Amino acid sequence: GQQLNQSPQSMFIQEGEDVSMNCTSSSIFNTWLWYKQDPGEGPVLLIALYKAGELTSNGRLTAQFGITRKDSFLNISASIPSDVGIYFCAGQSRGSQGNLIFGKGTKLSVKP
Amino acid sequence: GAVVSQHPSRVICKSGTSVKIECRSLDFQATTMFWYRQFPKQSLMLMATSNEGSKATYEQGVEKDKFLINHASLTLSTLTVTSAHPEDSSFYICSARLPYSYEQYFGPGTRLTVT
Numbered sequence: 001g002q003q004l005n006q007s008p009q010s011m012f013i014q015e016g017e018d019v020s021m022n023c024t025s026s027s028i029f030n031t032w033l034w035y036k037q038d039p040g041e042g043p044v045l046l047i048a049l050y051k052a053g054e055l056t057s058n059g060r061l062t063a064q065f066g067i068t069r070k071d072s073f074l075n076i077s078a079s080i081p082s083d084v085g086i087y088f089c090a091g092q093s094r095g096s097q098g099n100l101i102f103g104k105g106t107k108l109s110v111k112p
Numbered sequence: 113g114a115v116v117s118q119h120p121s122r123v124i125c126k127s128g129t130s131v132k133i134e135c136r137s138l139d140f141q142a143t144t145m146f147w148y149r150q151f152p153k154q155s156l157m158l159m160a161t162s163n164e165g166s167k168a169t170y171e172q173g174v175e176k177d178k179f180l181i182n183h184a185s186l187t188l189s190t191l192t193v194t195s196a197h198p199e200d201s202s203f204y205i206c207s208a209r210l211p212y213s214y215e216q217y218f219g220p221g222t223r224l225t226v227t
Binding site for chain 2: 030031033035040041042043044045048088090092097098099100102103104105
């Protein structure tokens with residue numbers, strides 16, 4: 001089946017540092033989505049990407065849809081303590097009947 | 113926009129009883145909603161896809177008679193955990209798909225504890 005590899009699994013950074021995480025898939029995706037989940041809450045959509053090569057920003061967050069359509073990355077600039085949480089990538093491919101496939105998440109910890 | 117609510121947020125029930133969880137899209141109509149289950153420190157596991165006016169599509173390994181899904185309107189889907197057992201204790205999250213889009217918006221989740 002389709003798989004998403006998300007890395008790194010966890011990150012421990014200092015406040016103010018930039019963060020980068022990425023996802024790669026074994027198949028071509030038509031849509032990439034990035035979510036953030038706080039403990040005990042549902043995931044919140046951060047950025048949606050629809051075209052290969054697309055680069056989209058949302059405040060301090062920037063995400064790109066890889067040219068090969070098999071990968072995506074999310075960057076967070078100048079991290080702050082409230083960036084703490086688990087970030088999930090999710091992708092949709094032609095064979096998924098509209099369903100999303102989720103990565104295993106990147107747990108971000110920010111030290112003040 | 114794109115707000116999804118879920119109720120209750122937390123429920124404790126006795127083994128053998130049934131529990132109903134509601135998922136509502138508050139500011140858009142959703143022909144398709146999804147139910148996920150999430151174990152501690154793990155990713156989201158899709159249980160079923162709920163389509164308005166038709167039967168839900170269950171993922172492999174998910175018992176449809178145990179997890180009853182009803183999507184009676186364009187803004188409401190319900191998940192009923194029947195004859196709940198302690199192993200059903202988990203965090204259940206619903207999502208609603210925006211029309212003409214693959215974007216899914218999630219509810220805040222329901223923490224189910226079966227004693």
